[in-house]
Amino acid sequence: MSIMPNIIHWFRRDLRLADNPAFTAASQVSQGAVVPLFILDDNVLQSSRTSAARVVFMLESLRALDASLRAHGSRLIIRHGSPEQCIAQVIDETDAVGVYWNRDYSPFARQRDTIIEKMLRGRGVDVHTHKDAVIWEIDEILTKNNTPYTVYTPYARQWRARVEANPVLLAEAVLPGLQPVPDTLSSSAIPLAAELGFATQQLLPSGGEQVGLEQLNTFVHAQNAPGIHGYAEQRNFPAKPGTSRLSPYLRFGCIAPQTCLRAAHKAGFQQHGSETWVGELAWRDFYYQILYHFPHVLQRSFKSDYDKIEWDNNEVFFAAWCEGRTGYPIVDAAMRQLTAEAWMHNRARMIVASFLTKDLLIDWRWGERYFMQQLVDGDHASNNGGWQWAAGTGTDAQPYFRIFNPISQSEKFDLQGDYIRHYVPELQHVSASYIHTPWNMSQELQRQVGIHIGRDYPMPIVDHAMQRQRALELYKRARAE
Ligand SMILES: Cc1cc2nc3c(=O)[nH]c(=O)nc-3n(C[C@H](O)[C@H](O)[C@H](O)COP(=O)(O)OP(=O)(O)OC[C@H]3O[C@@H](n4cnc5c(N)ncnc54)[C@H](O)[C@@H]3O)c2cc1C
Known part of the structure; x- marks a missing residue:
């Protein structure tokens, strides 16, 4: 005692x-x-x-x-x-x-x-x-009527105004000296993951506060990488190291959002890249307050109309999506990145989530659960928010009729196909002209680049144009009921 x-x-x-x-x-x-x-x-x-x-x-x-x-x-x-x-x-x-x-x-x-x-x-x-886990807490950013925001833009406007007006938020908490804990107090050893029944061969980032701080520092003061100043221009290209990759550190609090905000502030809030990056911290807070005020989103669509969607929920298609065998190279590259690294680029997350819901017509909850089972940064609030956004069922969702085309997304954000070739090695000799649609290669060309589409790499499992039409009908019907 x-x-x-x-x-x-x-x-x-x-x-x-x-x-x-x-x-x-x-x-x-x-x-x-x-x-x-x-x-x-x-x-x-x-x-x-x-x-x-x-x-x-x-x-x-x-x-x-x-x-x-x-x-x-x-x-x-x-x-x-x-x-x-x-x-x-x-x-x-x-x-x-x-x-x-x-x-x-x-x-x-x-x-x-x-x-x-x-x-x-x-x-x-x-x-x-x-x-601690957020910059502004659930009841700190409310509408004039004291209700939670359900749309990001006005939320973020107030979020930013408060950050800029509140320099106290930017002061760092200073830790005083610590007294030793009593010698008699026992502690279990920190177990190995295998001792808890978990095993993985994935290429994971190293955990811990020091690594997180170093990563933040590298991102903010990048010399050879785009870093925070190139963030606005580079963040959408999954082949480029254009984002901070701090999400697992933020997820486990190895680094505080306040520390990130302070670093961005030093880099200059008004700088385009810094301003855009800080906006992502606002998205993070936005989804926490949505989950807090509307906890039903973990089970159901935010907009209840969309609970009536009659999904196809084809298990064979779901397995092909999980394993990166859909025949759409950008989708497959992204899903294989998830398998290999337990992480996926944000643009790729949007593409695969749209593909699962709007092309394969599979319930967003299947994808949400699979992401949680895989991601090193898996977080209920951001994951649910991201899925409901992509499915068009959420708070600030893209309208249901705006459906990502996996081919044009691929051409826009991975023009040369570098991301695809990295994660889908079967396609490594396919040129940029066919990397987004390898099924369009003639038999002769396939022979020349050493691949047989349909045997070495799948034909597309669904036709995008047809599925897009079906998705529009399903969503429309759910809204009309
Ligand atoms: C379908 C889907 C599922 C997602 N699931 C998760 C998840 O489980 N956990 C998670 O942390 N993020 C999730 N996101 C958001 C985003 O994809 C990741 O936060 C981002 O890719 C992490 O990479 P980064 O650290 O390099 O991000 P940066 O671009 O450097 O952004 C900095 C930080 O801001 C936060 N952030 C960035 N974008 C978002 C966003 N759209 N929503 C909320 N916070 C954001 C993250 O904490 C991130 O580390 C999801 C997005 C989608 C579309």
């Missing part, structure tokens, strides 16, 4: 020390030790939506966090079990008088946190929660 009162900081999706509001606040007020606690929660680990890639990335980030804490004279306490029981145990073992955490906004997280808060208050333990 310690003499000075201890405080627990419960790490969840804020796996860093720098710029961590709840951890900093706990460290500032604690007269005893701050006990850094992370709970391996079976509800999350055993969910059918959890990806091996995220587990591997998270465990690596936990190792990095433990190393940073040790460098500060502390250490990470790991427990495995239900958060309610684990927190209660650690309170008993440390006599902690308070528990701090950064807020999360998914329905599952909110329900869990409400139960835990009630348990803690019932025991007379203080609870302090902080804003």
Whole structure:
């Protein structure tokens, strides 16, 4: 038992020390030790939506966090079990008088946190929660009538105005010295992913705060890559390193959105690239507030009319889409990137999501679930928002009659076919004139480039023009009912 009162900081999706509001606040007020606690929660680990890639990335980030804490004279306490029981145990073992955490906004997280808060208050333990995962919280950007925005543009206008008017937001939280946690306090070892039943051969980014900060730094001060200043021009071309690739770090809080905002501010908010990039952080916040205010989106369409769509839900087509065998090279390249790297370029995500819903006429929820099972940055709010946008069923969705043409998207955003050739090696000798439509090559040309379409690479599994017509009819019928 310690003499000075201890405080627990419960790490969840804020796996860093720098710029961590709840951890900093706990460290500032604690007269005893701050006990850094992370709970391996079976509800999350055993969910059918959890990806091996995220587990591997998270465990690596936990190792990095433990190393940073040790460098500060502390250490990470790991427990495995239900958060309610684990927190209660650690309170008993440390006599902690308070528990701090950064807020999360998914329905599952909110329900869990409400139960835990009630348990803690019932025991007379203080609870302090902080804003961290977003720049502006769910109730900070509202319409004049105090209702949530459901359209991005006016939301983003207010979001930006508040960022520009509020320099306090840009001040970095400074971490004071840490006291060691009691020696007697036990911790499980940070397991290997395999010990938790997860295995993957994917090429994943390294987890952790340091790597995330370095990546942000490289993006903002890029010399040889487009970086933040070239972002507006380059971000739509999946073959180019035109985006930050910070999404897994933001997903697990290895890096704070506030830190990103500060870096963009230093690069000059008014610069075109920086301004566009900051807009993506606004999209991120936008989808969190949508999920918070309209939690039904995880089960149903935001616009209920579209729940009446009679999807084809052809399982053979779904398998071909998952495996990158649709015969549309840009779609296949993107799906194979997902398989290989547990990540996909944003333009490619839009193309494959449109293709699944509007060309294969498969329910967007199938694609949404598959993405969650694969992505290293899989996040309920952004993933659901992205899927409902592409399917035309969501808040700020593109109108249902605007249907991506996978061939013209491919020609526009991968003109030379570099992205396609990288992920679809069967097509590596196909010239730029046929890379988007390899089925148009004559038999003779196919022989010359060493491929037989229909044997070595599939013929298109559906006809885009025909499916487009069918999609329009299905959507129209659903709206009319
Ligand atoms: C169908 C679909 C599913 C998606 N699923 C996810 C997901 O599960 N997790 C996820 O983080 N993003 C998701 N996105 C958004 C976007 O594709 C990724 O955030 C982006 O590709 C990540 O790459 P980056 O870090 O290089 O992004 P950058 O372009 O460098 O953007 C910086 C950050 O802004 C945020 N961001 C960028 N674009 C969006 C967006 N459209 N919506 C919300 N936040 C955005 C991300 O946190 C990103 O890291 C999805 C988009 C679509 C169309």
